Amino acid sequence: MEITCDIVTDLVDVYTNNVASEDTVNAVKEHLKTCPECRRHYEEYKRNIESERKNKVFVTEKSPGLNEEIILESMNKLSKRLKTRRTIRNITSVFAVVVSLVVLLKGFFGEDRD
Numbered sequence: 001m002e003i004t005c006d007i008v009t010d011l012v013d014v015y016t017n018n019v020a021s022e023d024t025v026n027a028v029k030e031h032l033k034t035c036p037e038c039r040r041h042y043e044e045y046k047r048n049i050e051s052e053r054k055n056k057v058f059v060t061e062k063s064p065g066l067n068e069e070i071i072l073e074s075m076n077k078l079s080k081r082l083k084t085r086r087t088i089r090n091i092t093s094v095f096a097v098v099v100s101l102v103v104l105l106k107g108f109f110g111e112d113r114d
């Protein structure tokens with residue numbers, strides 16, 4: 001399918017973002033092969049998008065306030081969870097001591113009764 005430079009210019013956005021249908025991709029590809037002007041336009045557009053993406057990543061990395069908040073929050077959650085686990089372990093060991101005491105006493109009195 002033959003398309004004009006105007007169509008390619010319109011489609012360069014969907015084409016670069018990989019959201020174009022297969023036919024569109026093929027048509028734009030074919031046109032880019034034969035038209036240096038549109039190729040230049042496409043390369044420029046792609047470069048812009050890539051640098052925009054890099055900027056976004058950069059911004060995310062450069063917001064320590066947000067990251068610190070997230071880290072603090074997850075640390076709080078973690079320490080809460082650890083505390084709960086420790087309490088459960090304490091209860092379990094107390095319970096184990098009580099159970100073995102009962103078993104010991106039962107055994108003692110049982111032997112005594114015999």
Ligand SMILES: [Zn+2]
Pocket residue numbers: 004005006008031035037038039
């Ligand atoms: Zn063209």
